[in-house]
Amino acid sequence: xxxxxxxxxxxxxxxxxxxxxxxxxxxxxxxxxxxxxxxxxxxxxxxxxxxxxxxxxxxxxxxxxxxxxxxxxxxxxxxxxxxxxxxxxxxxxxxxxxxxxxxxxxxxxxxxxxxxxxxxxxxxxxxxxxxxxxxxxxxxxxxxxxxxxxxxxxxxxxxxxxxxxxxxxxxxxxxxxxxxxxxxxxxxxxxxxxxxxxxxxxxxxxxxxxxxxxxxxxxxxxxxxxxxxxxxxxxxxxxxxxxxxxxxxxxxxxxxxxxxxxxxxxxxxxxxxxxxxxxxxxxxxxxxxxxxxxxxxxxxxxxx
Amino acid sequence: xxxxxxxxxxxxxxxxxxxxxxxxxxxxxxxxxxxxxxxxxxxxxxxxxxxxxxxxxxxxxxxxxxxxxxxxxxxxxxxxxxxxxxxxxxxxxxxxxxxxxxxxxxxxxxxxxxxxxxxxxxxxxxxxxxxxxxxxxxxxxxxxxxxxxxxxxxxxxxxxxxxxxxxxxxxxxxxxxxxxxxxxxxxxxxxxxxxxxxxxxxxxxxxxxxxxxxxxxxxxxxxxxxxxxxxxxxxxxxxxxxxxxxxxxxxxxxxxxxxxx
Numbered sequence: 001x002x003x004x005x006x007x008x009x010x011x012x013x014x015x016x017x018x019x020x021x022x023x024x025x026x027x028x029x030x031x032x033x034x035x036x037x038x039x040x041x042x043x044x045x046x047x048x049x050x051x052x053x054x055x056x057x058x059x060x061x062x063x064x065x066x067x068x069x070x071x072x073x074x075x076x077x078x079x080x081x082x083x084x085x086x087x088x089x090x091x092x093x094x095x096x097x098x099x100x101x102x103x104x105x106x107x108x109x110x111x112x113x114x115x116x117x118x119x120x121x122x123x124x125x126x127x128x129x130x131x132x133x134x135x136x137x138x139x140x141x142x143x144x145x146x147x148x149x150x151x152x153x154x155x156x157x158x159x160x161x162x163x164x165x166x167x168x169x170x171x172x173x174x175x176x177x178x179x180x181x182x183x184x185x186x187x188x189x190x191x192x193x194x195x196x197x198x199x200x201x202x203x204x205x206x207x208x209x210x211x212x213x214x215x216x217x218x219x220x221x222x223x224x225x226x227x228x229x230x231x232x233x234x235x236x237x238x239x240x241x242x243x244x245x246x247x248x249x250x251x252x253x254x255x256x257x258x259x260x261x262x263x264x265x266x267x268x269x270x271x272x273x274x275x276x277x278x279x280x281x282x283x284x285x286x287x288x289x290x291x292x293x294x295x296x297x298x299x300x301x302x303x304x
Numbered sequence: 305x306x307x308x309x310x311x312x313x314x315x316x317x318x319x320x321x322x323x324x325x326x327x328x329x330x331x332x333x334x335x336x337x338x339x340x341x342x343x344x345x346x347x348x349x350x351x352x353x354x355x356x357x358x359x360x361x362x363x364x365x366x367x368x369x370x371x372x373x374x375x376x377x378x379x380x381x382x383x384x385x386x387x388x389x390x391x392x393x394x395x396x397x398x399x400x401x402x403x404x405x406x407x408x409x410x411x412x413x414x415x416x417x418x419x420x421x422x423x424x425x426x427x428x429x430x431x432x433x434x435x436x437x438x439x440x441x442x443x444x445x446x447x448x449x450x451x452x453x454x455x456x457x458x459x460x461x462x463x464x465x466x467x468x469x470x471x472x473x474x475x476x477x478x479x480x481x482x483x484x485x486x487x488x489x490x491x492x493x494x495x496x497x498x499x500x501x502x503x504x505x506x507x508x509x510x511x512x513x514x515x516x517x518x519x520x521x522x523x524x525x526x527x528x529x530x531x532x533x534x535x536x537x538x539x540x541x542x543x544x545x546x547x548x549x550x551x552x553x554x555x556x557x558x559x560x561x562x563x564x565x
Contacts (some may be wrong), residue, residue, distance in 0.1 A: 002352045004349075235547060300392075
């Protein structure tokens with residue numbers, strides 16, 4: 001099924017794009033991450049211009065996180081208070097990300113920065129996740145439970161001025177901490193076309209020390225709004241959002257997300273996390289190799 | 305452009321030319337009548353590229369059969385654009401963009417078809433003047449650059465575009481029949497830029513371009529594709545808002561539908 005993408009200026013096989021969306025949707029439903037970390041590189045690999053890929057992937061993440069966010073909202077799994085601060089930070093972050101995107105584009109280093117960011121982020125987070133889930137699985141086998149982790153925020157967070165109470169998260173911390181975290185994920189969303197869930201969730205747990213039952217819901221809430229802001233930002237600055245591409249991805253990802261959510265209910269969380277860690281590490285490794293090996297194309301063309 | 309016959313424009317020259325014609329019958333410049341299978345290529349949903357048939361006839365000024373072997377070269381060129389060409393180099397173990405060069409006039413599409421290999425038809429000088437072949441593309445780099453470096457970048461660009469199917473060279477792509485008719489098939493990939501394409505046909509005899517004619521093809525987005533491209537370019541707010549609404553609605557709808565299952 002040939003579909004012409006009017007912004008990417010390119011004809012693609014529509015079914016391949018839908019399948020790609022379904023794959024990332026499946027991951028997002030299973031693991032509660034946006035799945036954008038897979039969409040953007042795969043689209044680029046398929047021949048879609050990098051800017052169009054990053055801009056259109058954001059709207060796919062919006063779609064995939066909507067139903068999840070609704071589900072969490074219904075069972076009270078969102079701390080709107082801290083979520084609002086995160087979103088505010090995220091919107092500022094996308095603005096900064098847009099400026100950075102332009103600057104790096106002008107310097108010709110946007111691809112390299114995106115690749116290096118992917119390798120560092122995915123490698124780091126994937127490694128941590130793998131370590132943690134293997135430890136959990138070992139503990140299950142031996143029957144000795146892991147020592148319970150003390151839930152508390154990072155000492156740096158405590159040193160920030162001004163303190164607010166966030167009741168649902170069970171926190172009394174400076175709003176600057178979630179604001180900065182929001183800004184960081186906003187920048188990453190703009191640059192990498194990802195939702196930032198896989199960075200946000202661990203950061204909420206281990207840096208902010210939020211209570212576990214609101215972490216995933218609040219992260220989805222933040223991702224939802226920040227990817228919306230990203231889509232708007234791309235529509236206004238790079239003008240690279242391809243609506244046809246986005247709709248194809250959405251068709252796949254919203255269905256995939258639902259199927260993935262069903263899977264997730266049946267599987268053990270430790271297994272799921274190990275699987276996700278494996279996929280994340282694999283993508284990171286592929287990208288690291290891509291940086292080191294001689295690329296297929298030495299030259300690249302950018303319109304002046 | 306009638307590149308081959310500038311000298312008979314003056315009155316005296318014309319008389320002289322006429323005399324020559326009578327004296328040396330058959331040595332006069334022929335007339336080229338080129339045509340294209342379609343003058344408009346519509347880029348719409350399902351567009352996977354287009355096949356253009358460039359055909360025509362060579363006649364004597366009286367409209368008779370030329371009765372002589374000519375070589376025909378057809379050059380199809382897309383709209384030119386200014387670009388930056390970046391070159392990756394291995395720095396600290398990573399392949400990153402290091403060097404770059406700006407070009408002022410890079411055709412977004414360039415195809416040459418000829419009845420025989422170009423090198424057998426004309427000498428290098430003529431080929432360079434008329435840009436007959438990818439080797440002779442005039443890309444106009446900006447700034448002062450070493451010739452060696454310029455050649456390296458130009459070769460890199462041509463190689464890249466060729467592998468993307470945007471630059472083509474088809475020696476033997478022009479078929480002649482009965483010393484009168486010629487035809488060449490040139491295909492446009494789906495990734496072509498929109499704009500005005502010019503098809504220039506050259507009739508060449510004994511290494512000299514004796515006649516040339518230009519025809520034009522318009523490549524444009526139509527219908528929905530055009531609407532989307534225009535909205536994305538001019539109505540960023542509306543377009544972005546629409547994209548956001550669509551993604552939220554689809555996510556929500558899927559959630560609802562699966563709740564029923």
